[in-house]
Amino acid sequence: MKRTMISLLILIMAAGMLAAGGVQEQAAAADETVVIDLMAKDFSDDWTLAHLAQVEKGFEEYSGKKIKFNVWPTPEGAYAEKLNLMLLSGEIPDLIYFQGGDETAAAQGILTDLKPFVDNSEIMQEVLLDFNKQRLENYPYLLWVAPARARVAVVREDWFAEAGGKVPVTVDDFYQLFKEIKANHPDAWVMTDTEGTVRMDFTFDHAFGLTATWVEENGSYVYRDVSQGAKDKLAFYQKLYAEGILDHEYITTKWDTMEDKLYTGTVGLVYGTSGIVLDIYNDKLEENQGVSLVALPPAKGVGQGYAVSSAKETRGWAISSISDKKELVFEVLEYLATDEGQFLERYGLEGIHYVLEGDEVVLTDDSANWWPRFHEVMGWKGPTPVLGPAGQAGWDFVGEYAVGDPDFPIPEELSPTWDALQNLAKEYSYKIISGEYSIDKFDEFVKQWYALGGDKVTAYANERLN
Amino acid sequence: MKDRKVWKKRLYKDRFLYMMLAPVLAFFFIWHYIPMWGARIAFQDIRYIGDNVWVGFKHFRLLFSSPVFTRVFFNTIIISAMKIGFFFPLPILLAFMINEVRSRPFRKALQSVIYIPHFLSWVVISGIFISLLSSPGGAVNQVILFFGGKPVPFMTSSSHIRWVFVASEIWRSIGWDSILYIAAINSIALELYDAATVDGASRFQQALRITLPSIMPTVITVFILNLGFFMNAGFDQVFNMMNDAVINHVDIIDTYVYRIGLQKGNFSLGTAAGLFKGVIGLFLILSTDRISRKISGEGVW
Numbered sequence: 001m002k003r004t005m006i007s008l009l010i011l012i013m014a015a016g017m018l019a020a021g022g023v024q025e026q027a028a029a030a031d032e033t034v035v036i037d038l039m040a041k042d043f044s045d046d047w048t049l050a051h052l053a054q055v056e057k058g059f060e061e062y063s064g065k066k067i068k069f070n071v072w073p074t075p076e077g078a079y080a081e082k083l084n085l086m087l088l089s090g091e092i093p094d095l096i097y098f099q100g101g102d103e104t105a106a107a108q109g110i111l112t113d114l115k116p117f118v119d120n121s122e123i124m125q126e127v128l129l130d131f132n133k134q135r136l137e138n139y140p141y142l143l144w145v146a147p148a149r150a151r152v153a154v155v156r157e158d159w160f161a162e163a164g165g166k167v168p169v170t171v172d173d174f175y176q177l178f179k180e181i182k183a184n185h186p187d188a189w190v191m192t193d194t195e196g197t198v199r200m201d202f203t204f205d206h207a208f209g210l211t212a213t214w215v216e217e218n219g220s221y222v223y224r225d226v227s228q229g230a231k232d233k234l235a236f237y238q239k240l241y242a243e244g245i246l247d248h249e250y251i252t253t254k255w256d257t258m259e260d261k262l263y264t265g266t267v268g269l270v271y272g273t274s275g276i277v278l279d280i281y282n283d284k285l286e287e288n289q290g291v292s293l294v295a296l297p298p299a300k301g302v303g304q305g306y307a308v309s310s311a312k313e314t315r316g317w318a319i320s321s322i323s324d325k326k327e328l329v330f331e332v333l334e335y336l337a338t339d340e341g342q343f344l345e346r347y348g349l350e351g352i353h354y355v356l357e358g359d360e361v362v363l364t365d366d367s368a369n370w371w372p373r374f375h376e377v378m379g380w381k382g383p384t385p386v387l388g389p390a391g392q393a394g395w396d397f398v399g400e401y402a403v404g405d406p407d408f409p410i411p412e413e414l415s416p417t418w419d420a421l422q423n424l425a426k427e428y429s430y431k432i433i434s435g436e437y438s439i440d441k442f443d444e445f446v447k448q449w450y451a452l453g454g455d456k457v458t459a460y461a462n463e464r465l466n
Numbered sequence: 467m468k469d470r471k472v473w474k475k476r477l478y479k480d481r482f483l484y485m486m487l488a489p490v491l492a493f494f495f496i497w498h499y500i501p502m503w504g505a506r507i508a509f510q511d512i513r514y515i516g517d518n519v520w521v522g523f524k525h526f527r528l529l530f531s532s533p534v535f536t537r538v539f540f541n542t543i544i545i546s547a548m549k550i551g552f553f554f555p556l557p558i559l560l561a562f563m564i565n566e567v568r569s570r571p572f573r574k575a576l577q578s579v580i581y582i583p584h585f586l587s588w589v590v591i592s593g594i595f596i597s598l599l600s601s602p603g604g605a606v607n608q609v610i611l612f613f614g615g616k617p618v619p620f621m622t623s624s625s626h627i628r629w630v631f632v633a634s635e636i637w638r639s640i641g642w643d644s645i646l647y648i649a650a651i652n653s654i655a656l657e658l659y660d661a662a663t664v665d666g667a668s669r670f671q672q673a674l675r676i677t678l679p680s681i682m683p684t685v686i687t688v689f690i691l692n693l694g695f696f697m698n699a700g701f702d703q704v705f706n707m708m709n710d711a712v713i714n715h716v717d718i719i720d721t722y723v724y725r726i727g728l729q730k731g732n733f734s735l736g737t738a739a740g741l742f743k744g745v746i747g748l749f750l751i752l753s754t755d756r757i758s759r760k761i762s763g764e765g766v767w
Contacts, residue, residue, distance in 0.1 A: 080731070081728055081729070081731075084731035084733070085733070087514050088512060088514060088733070090514065090515065092514065092515075100729060101729060101730060101731040102731075103730055103731065104730060104731035104732060105514060105731065108513060108514050108515070109515075110514045110515060195709055195710060196710050248601065248602060248603075249600045249601070249603055251621075251622055251709050251710055251711050252596050252600055252621050252622065252709050322515065412528075413528075415726050416528065416531055416532030416533070416534075416726055417532065417533055419532065419534075419722070419725055419726050420532055420533050420534040423534070423710075423713045423714055423717065424714065426710035426713060427710060427711065427712075427713060427714050429710065430622070430709075430710050430711040431711065434622070434711070452533050452534075453533050
């Protein structure tokens with residue numbers, strides 16, 4: 001009797017659930033709302049969900065089509081790794097944000113080739129920058145509408161003014177500025193970097209002739225870290241380190257410690273991602289020290305510019321190749337790059353991040369905590385500037401000085417060798433800069449680099465680039 | 467027939483004990499045995515859609531083909547050996563010392579304090595150690611400078627960084643790892659100590675003649691089981707504390723595989739590395755168990 005009752009209950013519940021599912025499907029079909037499954041990093045907070053709701057509404061007004069984002073929960077842990085594990089289970093959302101780990105998915109054909117979509121899109125052709133288009137040529141699976149992620153030098157305005165306030169142009173000008181600042185603030189470091197010299201390289205690489213990942217020397221391509229320009233640059237950095245200009249702890253400094261050093265006056269100059277990041281540094285410095293930041297251009301020497309890799313996007317949006325709504329998903333991405341879409345993306349939520357006073361957009365204090373969730377179109381101009389002076393100056397420099405770097409992805413069979421070569425270069429770089437090795441050791445490093453497999457990778461590079 | 471009846475009777479008699487054991491067995495079966503089937507992806511190229519493709523030893527070849535694999539392999543062995551060699555005896559020593567503390571409230575408080583670091587993540591611990599040991603601004607170097615010494619590059623010198631790993635491992639785990647030994651010491655019959663006291667044995671003699679021999683089976687078992695994890699030199703710790711200056715001296719199999727495999731979504735390579743480490747661990751457990759049985763008569767099983 002008991003068993004019969006339990007069986008009946010289960011049957012009733014199952015029938016009920018089936019019926020409910022059917023009703024829901026019918027309802028969805030009736031109002032023609034298309035559900036877009038979406039997987040992205042940090043998309044589950046209230047602000048983002050409210051933003052997605054306003055994008056759904058905006059898209060309906062723009063296209064007359066009803067959509068509903070279904071945000072998949074992000075697994076705990078490293079996003080790239082967990083995302084791939086989730087994809088491995090066979091669950092593939094329509095729209096996926098990648099921040100690394102996308103090559104395997106692309107190689108297996110689960111990501112849509114976006115090139116035909118972009119080629120046929122007037123909006124995308126207008127908003128994508130040259131380097132974005134070049135990256136799509138090399139790797140057509142990730143779409144990322146944003147300015148180049150170049151790191152721009154920013155210095156405290158008071159220390160800058162004390163040192164003469166003249167914007168440096170050449171490497172020597174920079175050195176003179178650094179020396180002045182050091183003389184005025186002997187107990188502080190002039191500048192720092194995070195776990196290497198990647199950030200400051202943006203300012204100095206071109207000046208030392210390191211205008212691309214593979215530079216021409218004697219008629220063939222050599223890797224920039226083993227070129228003459230790299231030797232000259234390391235000698236310059238060594239001088240900065242020896243004179244107490246470059247923070248002696250830069251190698252163990254993480255990004256949060258770097259910011260802390262700026263806000264506490266331990267350093268006066270850092271290198272930050274152009275745009276909103278520089279505004280954040282500026283706001284926090286004003287809060288802590290009562291002074292603003294001044295952005296500096298890249299140093300001029302052999303060349304002047306920020307190298308922007310053309311290999312592939314390192315992050316971006318992908319559309320599942322098994323999705324049956326690819327066109328619609330791309331249309332949504334297009335919409336987000338339009339003036340209407342950018343208004344929502346850049347200003348955030350009305351009443352929270354901005355208020356409308358007539359036609360005027362007035363930003364609130366919370367606007368500093370808002371960032372575009374999909375696209376950041378560089379050329380878009382809203383009624384009220386979104387960026388502050390530091391962020392805008394950074395963008396202007398990137399717009400003026402970004403130079404394409406005809407880089408390419410390293411093939412899988414060479415990746416262990418490439419990893420070993422990178423580590424060798426990093427170790428020698430630090431030891432030379434810190435003075436543990438003299439600059440003469442650079443030639444020994446170059447020999448080791450080629451012996452470790454650099455010759456194979458160089459041969460491959462020359463094959464690719466010639 | 468009779469044996470079966472006896473077996474059933476015993477089963478019924480101890481049914482509650484078996485019921486208590488069942489969740490543990492289920493746990494190990496679900497989380498430790500079923501996943502073993504997944505280890506086959508070390509021999510396959512995984513496919514997001516459709517069946518995986520059998521590729522034999524391809525991922526092992528990729529793992530071993532790096533020009534730095536030998537160095538990474540020996541870094542793993544050196545860091546593990548240093549940790550086991552210098553760390554392993556310390557929790558035993560600590561357990562002895564705690565056992566000698568007479569005041570019960572003080573002992574409890576002491577135990578609580580030394581367990582706390584175990585609950586901190588390596589991200590936090592590495593932040594603490596980097597702040598303490600940076601050169602020249604770290605607290606330790608400030609003290610050295612105060613006394614007229616020269617700053618020591620603890621975090622960026624290849625000769626110091628491995629000792630930083632050992633020291634931070636000790637700081638984090640000495641308290642927690644002593645729990646097992648404290649429990650083993652507490653299970654020793656008090657009559658043995660009473661008899662030794664009557665015979666005039668000092669506290670030190672009691673520790674040496676009664677406590678140490680009594681906990682020796684526990685020590686041997688823990689040591690052999692630790693060897694099973696010999697190739698796990700501590701990914702979280704190394705990953706968070708390494709930097710460019712020392713990367714070639716502290717890069718271990720796990721960090722290497724993370725960079726060239728897992729970050730790119732190549733889970734087969736990660737599994738191949740795990741399998742390789744597992745085989746070495748199993749060999750170490752079996753061989754140490756056999757050696758231990760021959761020398762002391764004690765083993766894991």
